[in-house]
Amino acid sequence: MESLIEELKTKIIAGFNLEGVTPADINPDEPIFGTGLELDSIDALELVAILESDYGIVITERAVADKAFASLRALAEFVAANRT
Amino acid sequence: MKDLTIHAASYLGPEGFGNDETGLRAWPAPLKENLSRGELDGLHWSLLSASDPSRFLRMDLMCRIGFMATELLAVDFDALPEARRESLGVIVESFTGSLNTDIRFAQTPRPSIFAYTLPSTVIGEICIRHRLKGPVLSLIAPDTDGANALTEAAEWLRAGDAEMVLCLGIEAINVSTAIPFPCRKLSRHTAGTARRCCWDGLKICPAKNCSSPARLGTFAESCVPCRNTLAKTNRGKLRLHNTLWNP
Amino acid sequence: MNKIAIAGCGVVTAAGLGMEALQRAVFSNASALQRRELLIGKTSQSVVAGFVADEITAQLRGADAAHADSRAFLFAAAALREAVKNAATILDSVPATRRGFVLSTTKANIEALDKLVRQQPVSAVAQRQIQPAFLAADLAAVFDCRGPVQCVSAACISGLSALQQGAAFIQRGIADVVFVAGVDLISQFVLSGFNSLKSLDPEGCRPFDKSRIGLSLGEGAAAIILVKRELLAAPAILLSGCGTSNDANHLTGPSRDGSGLALAIQRALAQARIAPDNIGYVNAHGTGTPYNDAMESLALRSVFGDRVPPFSSSKGIFGHTLGMAGVLETALCVAAQQNNLLPGTPRLRERDPVAPDSLLVEPRAVANLNYILKINCGFGGTNAALVLQRELP
Numbered sequence: 194m195e196s197l198i199e200e201l202k203t204k205i206i207a208g209f210n211l212e213g214v215t216p217a218d219i220n221p222d223e224p225i226f227g228t229g230l231e232l233d234s235i236d237a238l239e240l241v242a243i244l245e246s247d248y249g250i251v252i253t254e255r256a257v258a259d260k261a262f263a264s265l266r267a268l269a270e271f272v273a274a275n276r277t
Numbered sequence: 278m279k280d281l282t283i284h285a286a287s288y289l290g291p292e293g294f295g296n297d298e299t300g301l302r303a304w305p306a307p308l309k310e311n312l313s314r315g316e317l318d319g320l321h322w323s324l325l326s327a328s329d330p331s332r333f334l335r336m337d338l339m340c341r342i343g344f345m346a347t348e349l350l351a352v353d354f355d356a357l358p359e360a361r362r363e364s365l366g367v368i369v370e371s372f373t374g375s376l377n378t379d380i381r382f383a384q385t386p387r388p389s390i391f392a393y394t395l396p397s398t399v400i401g402e403i404c405i406r407h408r409l410k411g412p413v414l415s416l417i418a419p420d421t422d423g424a425n426a427l428t429e430a431a432e433w434l435r436a437g438d439a440e441m442v443l444c445l446g447i448e449a450i451n452v453s454t455a456i457p458f459p460c461r462k463l464s465r466h467t468a469g470t471a472r473r474c475c476w477d478g479l480k481i482c483p484a485k486n487c488s489s490p491a492r493l494g495t496f497a498e499s500c501v502p503c504r505n506t507l508a509k510t511n512r513g514k515l516r517l518h519n520t521l522w523n524p
Numbered sequence: 525m526n527k528i529a530i531a532g533c534g535v536v537t538a539a540g541l542g543m544e545a546l547q548r549a550v551f552s553n554a555s556a557l558q559r560r561e562l563l564i565g566k567t568s569q570s571v572v573a574g575f576v577a578d579e580i581t582a583q584l585r586g587a588d589a590a591h592a593d594s595r596a597f598l599f600a601a602a603a604l605r606e607a608v609k610n611a612a613t614i615l616d617s618v619p620a621t622r623r624g625f626v627l628s629t630t631k632a633n634i635e636a637l638d639k640l641v642r643q644q645p646v647s648a649v650a651q652r653q654i655q656p657a658f659l660a661a662d663l664a665a666v667f668d669c670r671g672p673v674q675c676v677s678a679a680c681i682s683g684l685s686a687l688q689q690g691a692a693f694i695q696r697g698i699a700d701v702v703f704v705a706g707v708d709l710i711s712q713f714v715l716s717g718f719n720s721l722k723s724l725d726p727e728g729c730r731p732f733d734k735s736r737i738g739l740s741l742g743e744g745a746a747a748i749i750l751v752k753r754e755l756l757a758a759p760a761i762l763l764s765g766c767g768t769s770n771d772a773n774h775l776t777g778p779s780r781d782g783s784g785l786a787l788a789i790q791r792a793l794a795q796a797r798i799a800p801d802n803i804g805y806v807n808a809h810g811t812g813t814p815y816n817d818a819m820e821s822l823a824l825r826s827v828f829g830d831r832v833p834p835f836s837s838s839k840g841i842f843g844h845t846l847g848m849a850g851v852l853e854t855a856l857c858v859a860a861q862q863n864n865l866l867p868g869t870p871r872l873r874e875r876d877p878v879a880p881d882s883l884l885v886e887p888r889a890v891a892n893l894n895y896i897l898k899i900n901c902g903f904g905g906t907n908a909a910l911v912l913q914r915e916l917p
Contacts, residue, residue, distance in 0.1 A: 208389075210334035235335075235721075238388040242720050246385075251567060363787070367770070372657060374677060379634070383641045383713055386565060391717035392903055395630060397678040401904025404770040410787060412768045413906055414685060415678035419657040425674075432696065438791075 197269045205265075208243055209236050221265040237262065249277035284441065287349035289342055296349050332406075337378040337393035339449035340402045343369065346445065347403050354407035366411035366439035367400045368426040371447045374417050399447065411439050527753035528691040529760035530912075531614045531701070533855040534606025536599045537744040537842040538574035541583075542606055546841075547859050553868040553887055555840045557728045557740055564716050572728035573710055574742030574843030594650040596633035599745035600663055600707040607703070607747040608667070614755050615701060624699035625669035627660035628676050628686035628706040630847035631714060638712040663705060671699040679902030680809070681768065682706065683746075683850020684910045688766035690750045700752045706848030707745040714741060714846070729812030729844070730871045731837035732821075732879045739811040742843025746852035759915040761858055765798075767791025771905030782823030785907040789827050789899060792909035798895060803833045803911075805866050805890075806897045807857050810837020811844050816901065821879045823899075832880035833897075834888065840870035850900050854910060857896045861914045864890050 202216040205225070209232060225240075226232050241258060244250045250272065252258050261271035287296040295301045336344060354362065374396035382390045392398055397415035404410070412433060418425045430442035535542065538556035539549040549556055559572045576599065584598040591597040608615065615623075633653040639646045653659040660675035672693050676686040683706045690702035708714075718724050718741060725738035753760060769791065771784030793800060808820055817837075824832045838856055845852055860867055868886040875883050896912040 208387075235389050235392075238721055241722075242387050245565070245567075249566075372655075374656065376655065379631075379637060379713075380641075382717070383637050386713075386716040386720060388717070388720035391720060394713075394717065395677070395679050395903055397902070397906065398904045400678075400770065401906065404772040404905060408772045410769050410772055410784060412791070413678065413770050414689075414768070415676065415682075417656040417660075417675040417677045419661065432692065 194266075194269055194273065197273060198265055201265060201269055201272070204243055204247065205240070208239055219265060221269070224264055225262050225268065244272065248272050248275075250275045285350045285352050287346050287351075289346045289349060294345075294349060296351055298351070332402075335389060336402060337375075337381075337390065337398075337449075339371070339375055339377060339396070339447055340393060340399045342449055343399035343445050343447045344402055344406070346447070347407075347443065354409065359408075361440060362408055363410045364440040365409045366413065366430070366433055366442040367403060367409060367445070368414045368416070368429050368442060369396065369400055369445040369447060370416040370418050370426040371396050371449075372417065372419055373448050377449050399445065403443070403445075409443070411442075526695045526697070528694050528750050528763045529753045529756050530763065530858055531749040531751040531756065532607040532610030532612070533749075533858055534603040534608075534610065534747045535744065535852060535855055536576060536580065536602050537746075537845070537852065538576060538742060539842055540577070541580050541602065543610070543855065543859060546856065547863070549841050549870075550838070550856060550859065550867050551863075551865065551887060553870050555728070555870045556842055557840070557871075559728075562715065564712070564719050569719070570726055571715065571724070571741075572726065573740050574744070574841070574845065575710060576744050591649060593636070593647050594633050594653050595635060595709055595743075596629070596659060596707050596745075597649075597653055597662065599709075599743075600627070600659070600705045600747070601666060603707075603745040603747040604663065604667055604703060604705055607749045611749045611751070614751060615749070617755070618701045618751075620668045620670040622671055622700040623667075623669040624671040624690065624693040624702040625660065625664035625667065625673045626676060626686045626690045626693075626702060626704045627656060627663060627674075628682040628704065628847050628851055629656050629659065630677060630679060630682060630708055631711070632656040632659045632707070633709070634713045635709055635711045659707075664703075667703055669703055671702075677847065679904055679906055680844070680846055680849055681900045681902040681906045681908035682847040683852065683854070684766065684898065684900050684908035685768060685850070687748065687750070687763060687850065687854060687910060688768070688908070690748075691763050691766065694750060694752050700755065702750045703747065704750060704851060705745060705747040706845075706851030708743060708846040708848045710741050710743040723813055725812060728871060729839055730873060731808070731810035731812040731839055731869055732817050732876055732883055733812070733872050734874045734876045736812045736814060736817060736876070739813050739816075740839070740843040742839070742845040742849075744842065744845060744848065744852070746845075746848050746855050748851055748855055748858075759917045761861055762913045762915060763910065764913040765792040765794070765796025765911035766909070767793075767795060768906065768908045771907065773905050780819065780822075782819045782821075782826055784905060785820065785823035785899065785901055785909075786826040788907035789823065789897065789909040792897070792911050793827075796895075796911035796913065798911065800828050801831065802895045803828075803897045804893045804895055805857075805860065806833055806835035806899065807853050807860075807867070808835050808837045809849075809900045810839055810869070812837075812839065817876065818878050820899070820901070821876075824880055828880075832882045834866050834882045834884050835880070836867050836869040836884040838867055838870070840872065850898070850908065850910070853900070854898050854912070857898055857912055861893050861896060861912060864893055866890055866893070 293301045293303045375394050378393045382394050426444035433439045539545045562571050585592045636646045636650040636654050656675045664673045676682050678685050690704040693699040729740040730736045767788045769784050769788040866888045868884050898910045901907050
């Protein structure tokens with residue numbers, strides 16, 4: 194699980210152009226959105242796109258996304274459970 | 278264009294960057310390496326103290342260089358009263374448009390890039406940054422020496438459709454890909470070849486049977502014409518490659 | 525000041541080939557959207573959109589083998605041919621050097637780029653027409669327009685912006701006739717983009733509906749021939765005002781209060797020298813996304829107060845045709861004016877209470893329809909408005 198969390202941190206930093214942010218800066222138990230990372234609604238869609246292309250997970254329900262994006266740890270658990 | 282005053286002008290390209298007051302400055306050495314490979318992506322925004330780095334970093338190449346060329350003008354848009362900003366028009370002209378980002382998106386479709394597969398998005402970015410609400414126009418032209426945007430701006434100013442107009446001429450191509458696209462003379466050669474033309478200082482395009490100067494590469498220029506009688510356009514000592522500055 | 529009149533229109537849409545097919549769809553308030561199973565990225569999805577029928581593409585290909593794999597060219601040329609035919613003899617007296625051309629498109633022949641990245645064969649012509657400037661030049665050459673040629677690519681306001689430029693050529697005296705053509709295609713490129721933004725309604729758009737969830741894409745071409753008013757004998761339909769603006773708010777969502785669109789509308793009304801009360805009908809942008817239709821409702825209230833004229837969205841017929849929307853929907857307004865008929869809003873089931881109650885569900889005949897307002901909004905916060913005026917006999 195920890196290596197998946199690190200993997201996701203790297204993808205988020207790259208995918209959202211978070212220049213100057215290192216993996217150590219991201220707390221896996223804090224919400225991904227609505228915090229100091231300054232991510233917006235497009236970024237949420239970007240994360241959905243990354244999950245589809247990199248892990249084969251298709252999200253169609255907003256409620257599913259909200260739960261999976263609650264924190265990085267929640268996301269890692271979601272990915273581990275649903276990846277194809 | 279006799280009744281047009283250029284209030285400020287800037288340039289950003291392989292040779293360097295600057296505005297009509299500073300003149301053309303060479304890129305710092307490490308960046309020059311990137312540039313010789315045809316990459317402006319590595320240009321650090323902090324060089325020009327962009328005010329909103331997170332917004333800037335989301336932008337694609339075309340928007341970044343258009344945005345930076347506008348910042349380089351050193352015009353304090355924010356100090357303008359709201360009425361002025363409401364009547365400040367923006368015109369962008371480009372030959373390649375969003376092709377650079379189009380190719381990226383076609384290869385790896387991502388929602389964060391999609392909005393940038395339009396040549397007019399740079400207008401949106403600049404208007405958001407400086408809260409400009411004037412008339413807008415986005416042209417794709419095979420002969421972009423800046424004349425198209427300035428001609429339209431002159432008409433807007435004459436008709437009273439705008440008090441000031443921001444004109445942008447942008448070409449943003451740095452995709453190393455085998456996808457061929459035609460140069461201005463309407464013949465074909467590969468993107469890699471075209472880039473070499475440009476970095477060699479605008480020599481003739483090496484593609485067979487093509488004698489046009491290849492102007493593909495990354496450059497942008499912007500200027501702010503206002504409604505006043507024209508004194509002189511050729512104010513700066515910028516070494517520019519087109520007829521924009523020669524009255 | 526030169527007056528600008530409309531001499532002829534031509535269209536290729538999901539509703540069929542030609543203005544007559546479009547008119548039939550408008551009069552019967554019919555939707556021409558269709559469902560297809562398409563591969564978007566790696567997943568197969570059910571998409572409801574305004575596809576141009578394969579039979580029409582085949583027919584156009586058959587007549588023009590050189591452009592067989594450039595649907596953008598085929599559609600635009602077909603629309604232009606119809607517009608020229610409808611303009612009849614008016615063009616005969618105008619030399620080629622006095623004929624201008626403006627193309628309006630967001631992605632031109634983008635299908636060719638989709639093929640290139642998949643290493644599929646593409647003709648040189650189709651590939652070259654990925655670039656809007658070349659598509660414009662090629663079409664202008666075929667229709668012998670040797671006056672000023674321009675290509676506008678400004679997201680979803682391209683169409684109205686192109687009409688504005690065409691009118692400007694005539695007003696500046698650099699052309700007597702301008703061919704304005706709009707074209708865009710439903711492609712993997714555009715489908716995957718809107719799909720990734722979750723902007724599509726998988727069941728098909730329902731503009732201004734209470735439970736709308738998204739837009740439907742559309743494709744095809746539309747052409748309008750603008751002429752100097754003096755070239756026409758009979759009372760004409762004039763393009764009497766245009767206006768554009770930027771919201772300065774958010775890149776992919778419109779400003780919340782509709783003030784940007786209201787500004788564009790005010791500019792168009794000012795140029796047409798009329799008051800809001802003169803407008804008899806508004807053809808909205810009405811894509812069917814939750815945000816757009818709410819914002820437009822606010823903008824209409826802000827300009828018209830309590831007296832919002834009858835208005836509707838036509839995108840339920842042919843979908844959101846992006847760069848071509850402004851030209852197509854203006855051609856539709858011309859048809860409405862000629863027939864004294866206000867178009868309805870196909871696919872609407874229950875009006876969103878946020879929308880003014882003058883929203884037309886069904887088409888309605890009127891005694892006279894003199895001034896129409898056409899509006900469009902686009903990515904990047906751009907807005908455009910156009911006023912059509914029918915001269916009284």
